Amino acid sequence: MAKGQSTGASAVASEGATDGSLPRRQPVQKRSRERLKKILDVAAARIARNGSDQLRMSDVAEGAGVSIGSLYQYFPDKSAIVRALAEHYNAQSRQCIEEALRDVATPAQLEAAYIDLLDQYFAMVRDEPVIRDIWSATQTDKQLMSLELTESRLCAALLADAMARAHGQSAKKYESTAFMIWQLGEAVVRLATSVDGSESKAILEGFKRMTAREILQM
Amino acid sequence: MAKGQSTGASAVASEGATDGSLPRRQPVQKRSRERLKKILDVAAARIARNGSDQLRMSDVAEGAGVSIGSLYQYFPDKSAIVRALAEHYNAQSRQCIEEALRDVATPAQLEAAYIDLLDQYFAMVRDEPVIRDIWSATQTDKQLMSLELTESRLCAALLADAMARAHGQSAKKYESTAFMIWQLGEAVVRLATSVDGSESKAILEGFKRMTAREILQM
DNA sequence: TTTTAAAAGTGATAAACACTCACATTAAGG
DNA sequence: CCTTAATGTGAGTGTTTATCACTTTTAAAA
Numbered sequence: 001m002a003k004g005q006s007t008g009a010s011a012v013a014s015e016g017a018t019d020g021s022l023p024r025r026q027p028v029q030k031r032s033r034e035r036l037k038k039i040l041d042v043a044a045a046r047i048a049r050n051g052s053d054q055l056r057m058s059d060v061a062e063g064a065g066v067s068i069g070s071l072y073q074y075f076p077d078k079s080a081i082v083r084a085l086a087e088h089y090n091a092q093s094r095q096c097i098e099e100a101l102r103d104v105a106t107p108a109q110l111e112a113a114y115i116d117l118l119d120q121y122f123a124m125v126r127d128e129p130v131i132r133d134i135w136s137a138t139q140t141d142k143q144l145m146s147l148e149l150t151e152s153r154l155c156a157a158l159l160a161d162a163m164a165r166a167h168g169q170s171a172k173k174y175e176s177t178a179f180m181i182w183q184l185g186e187a188v189v190r191l192a193t194s195v196d197g198s199e200s201k202a203i204l205e206g207f208k209r210m211t212a213r214e215i216l217q218m
Numbered sequence: 219m220a221k222g223q224s225t226g227a228s229a230v231a232s233e234g235a236t237d238g239s240l241p242r243r244q245p246v247q248k249r250s251r252e253r254l255k256k257i258l259d260v261a262a263a264r265i266a267r268n269g270s271d272q273l274r275m276s277d278v279a280e281g282a283g284v285s286i287g288s289l290y291q292y293f294p295d296k297s298a299i300v301r302a303l304a305e306h307y308n309a310q311s312r313q314c315i316e317e318a319l320r321d322v323a324t325p326a327q328l329e330a331a332y333i334d335l336l337d338q339y340f341a342m343v344r345d346e347p348v349i350r351d352i353w354s355a356t357q358t359d360k361q362l363m364s365l366e367l368t369e370s371r372l373c374a375a376l377l378a379d380a381m382a383r384a385h386g387q388s389a390k391k392y393e394s395t396a397f398m399i400w401q402l403g404e405a406v407v408r409l410a411t412s413v414d415g416s417e418s419k420a421i422l423e424g425f426k427r428m429t430a431r432e433i434l435q436m
Numbered sequence: 437t438t439t440t441a442a443a444a445g446t447g448a449t450a451a452a453c454a455c456t457c458a459c460a461t462t463a464a465g466g
Numbered sequence: 467c468c469t470t471a472a473t474g475t476g477a478g479t480g481t482t483t484a485t486c487a488c489t490t491t492t493a494a495a496a
Contacts, residue, residue, distance in 0.1 A: 029463070032473065053358050057454065067475045072455065136357035140271050176420040180406070184425075187405035188398070202394040206432075207402075214428050247492065250444060275483065285446045290484065444491070461474070
């Protein structure tokens, strides 16, 4: 999961509909699509190394072999680059989550899938500095924050559905709990990746125990 | 608790010991102590209004009626102002926490104190924009992050002690759980303050139920 | 009081950035 | 080849943090 490969050119500088900033050009020619991909790849590498607050537009331009002006052709501002990367990682994770929860039909399967998902998420965050950094940026960029909140609600809904199937009840009943647990899961994984190995293990296990009980006893 | 009063002049621009930046002057004359207090008050007000990333040194200088140069006499850089405010709020909160947990001796008292603390903390974060903002800044300022992590471990230790007293066991046994729960508590309160009223209530109650069980069943 | 040295205070100025825009270049269809 | 739209450019603009050589204030010694 998330093996640090190229970010692909599918992510597009969110065609600014009603948000304040001017809409940027959408690449239609092959050359410009390749440049956009290169820009995102370079930005991801720079962020992995130094964090997004140390990201310099001039660095990205130089690394991607384009001019400053070209950067602003696809991204209304610096934070839009981070947002594009966030969307890329979100799409990737969501696919894993859907796969893991899709076939849950019993409480035992629910527990297994949930534990597995937590471990996978922890491993991904631990190994992908960019993901940790996107979380930081979430605190200073309102647009990114609402993007991530929306994503989180979406994932929580998938969990609520799985809970509903496992317990043979309506998903509505589990929505709020699933959302809380999902958010806490993100928080606990961030915490676990920021302390040393033995403590991170204890924290993660404690959380699993506490939340598995909550998910199963309803 | 935390009634938005003046920040007081006790907070001092952390006398840079071995951290990279030059040590700043410690005010010894009355006039300069008053100016320092004014600077912190103005900064807190500006942060409450617009957030610390919108804080401008020139604004603070103008608001406090001092020159830019004077700001740098007490603070090595902009983020040091936020750190000074963080230390102020930390000291304030810790006192409440100590009072609330000091007399815990039974499981029932532990549960009551814990629930009460959560409610108080939620109310404080909800009513003090500066505290929410300091949390955001934590993500971009390494020094602030470690300051807050240290504070969190300190508070978690207070909780672990209370658990030990309530259950008649060694505090060592509860350290890791207390730390996890404390960190999750901070996360859940931030989450609760960022969603609307009815959902925030559901989230907070769910968390109380889940964690109270964990704290009492050990 | 006068003198003196340390403390406190100042603001023009350097340096670092994000972002713009008038213009240059390249691709595609006729 | 010619025309038009898509792309691409980078010097220049504006904003902001932070510095430092210098002035003013304070308090205590002479």
